[in-house]
Ligand SMILES: Nc1ncnc2c1ncn2[C@@H]1O[C@H](COP(=O)(O)OP(=O)(O)O)[C@@H](O)[C@H]1O
């Protein structure tokens with residue numbers, strides 16, 4: 252028997268709080284992954300939720316967005332809630348379809364760029380070595396090429412490629428182009444995280460258990476990255492919605508479908524500003540801005556959960572301000588020491 | 589079964605293990621000899637304690653034995669056959685040699701259930717086993733490490749368990765592939781003092797009933813003496829003293845061993861410590 256009088260050896264420190272986790276609750280798997288509700292998150296979710304609902308439902312209830320039978324350039328009124336365009340299109344109908352189109356482009360591009368970011372970032376970070384060198388080089392090249400010009404070149408090129416048929420100027424193709432050009436930033440973030448997760452004991456433990464590398468990545472590592480992946484997806488969607496608007500504004504967007512970007516482009520070529528038809532360009536601009544703001548708010552909220560330091564920052568700042576007012580130094584305040 | 593590789597005497601042998609790390613500090617690089625020429629053989633049914641203070645290279649030895657780390661020179665032999673680093677041969681090696689990590693708060697995946705941690709090695713090393721058989725084997729293993737009734741633990745996730753319970757899960761996971769050699773890297777150092785003995789007793793009981801060969805890594809000479817047949821004292825990557833457990837404790841030859849013993853059991857020191865504790869209250 253070990254001598255009970257021996258003092259505990261003075262080596263590794265004991266975790267104090269963890270041992271106390273005797274409390275046993277049956278939390279479901281999803282529940283613990285959900286970020287806790289904060290003001291930012293709630294605001295973001297409401298904004299994005301309303302816009303998504305609008306894009307999904309409204310197109311079913313509006314008139315044909317390409318019905319030019321209406322009088323041209325009507326200001327907002329009871330018959331046409333948001334007025335009409337120069338060609339007599341109903342702006343509200345256009346807005347409904349445009350929102351749907353932009354959300355479609357954003358989601359497709361976001362998913363594509365997330366998949367590419369996972370391949371380039373997580374594989375590079377996990378495997379290291381030569382594969383890492385090659386993938387990181389490609390990532391860095393994508394990172395330094397300015398985004399929009401590259402998208403413009405590819406979009407212009409693809410649209411004049413023979414043989415693509417009706418696909419050539421579809422919003423799906425525009426989404427693909429945006430996805431293919433927008434993954435590099437996320438890949439850098441995911442690579443860094445994968446590198447640090449790679450050395451975690453539970454990853455080493457699954458190697459010792461005999462798990463294959465790809466299974467370790469997709470079953471052991473990626474589920475723990477869900478909040479980060481969600482943040483990257485949202486980032487990708489924002490990038491794509493704005494990118495699509497930019498492309499369309501320059502006349503390189505999809506022609507077959509209506510998006511918020513094509514609306515802006517129509518407004519510009521129809522000299523909406525010059526003719527004072529604010530109802531033509533303000534609504535699509537406002538939806539883009541709101542969508543970007545809402546998604547960003549959700550992203551900030553996720554960031555705070557992934558990175559608890561950010562949650563402490565406002566508290567620490569407040570404490571500092573209070574202390575300064577009280578005329579005391581707080582050099583040894585523990586928050587960031 | 590006719591093309592069996594040559595098999596030597598049963599045992600897990602570390603033969604002249606050397607592991608150097610390059611340390612870069614600014615422009616200069618230096619070499620750290622984390623493990624410098626370490627040899628020993630774990631026999632079935634026997635326990636060897638590897639004792640040394642933090643940083644002496646114990647974990648590096650454990651990681652080399654479990655093939656998480658390469659050697660600079662020297663190698664590992666299982667029953668006289670060189671241990672592989674990859675492929676199907678590595679999988680076979682892993683079905684026989686398993687590692688229990690030091691920190692049970694880090695070695696279980698927070699996302700997965702306890703059952704997942706036990707079922708995966710069972711599946712990997714028994715590809716033909718049916719799903720229901722895997723499940724019932726996993727429950728057996730949980731009962732085996734005294735997580736009873738197993739149904740109370742199977743669907744929980746690691747954060748819902750205490751440190752001692754988690755380390756029991758880690759032990760069950762190590763047993764799952766059918767391992768005959770267990771490397772336990774300071775298995776209780778992260779646990780509350782009051783539950784350490786329970787986990788060590790479980791390891792000792794499993795070792796006896798399954799005839800396991802165990803490498804018990806620790807910084808605590810008292811438990812090393814109690815739970816093992818042989819003690820190796822490691823200091824700065826080298827084995828400075830080795831021998832029968834009682835002999836090493838009762839008749840230490842090397843100055844470092846004596847220091848370790850003093851630090852642990854010096855009655856004067858103990859008295860002083862008690863005095864300090866009393867005064868601080
Ligand atoms: N991956 C590594 N890179 C550089 N140095 C390392 C690495 N792993 C361990 N070491 C060093 O090797 C020495 C032995 O470490 P370790 O085997 O963890 O000791 P112990 O488990 O006995 O505390 C330490 O000085 C440690 O800093």
Ligand SMILES: [Mg+2]
Pocket residue numbers: 643646647648690773774
């Ligand atoms: Mg160690």
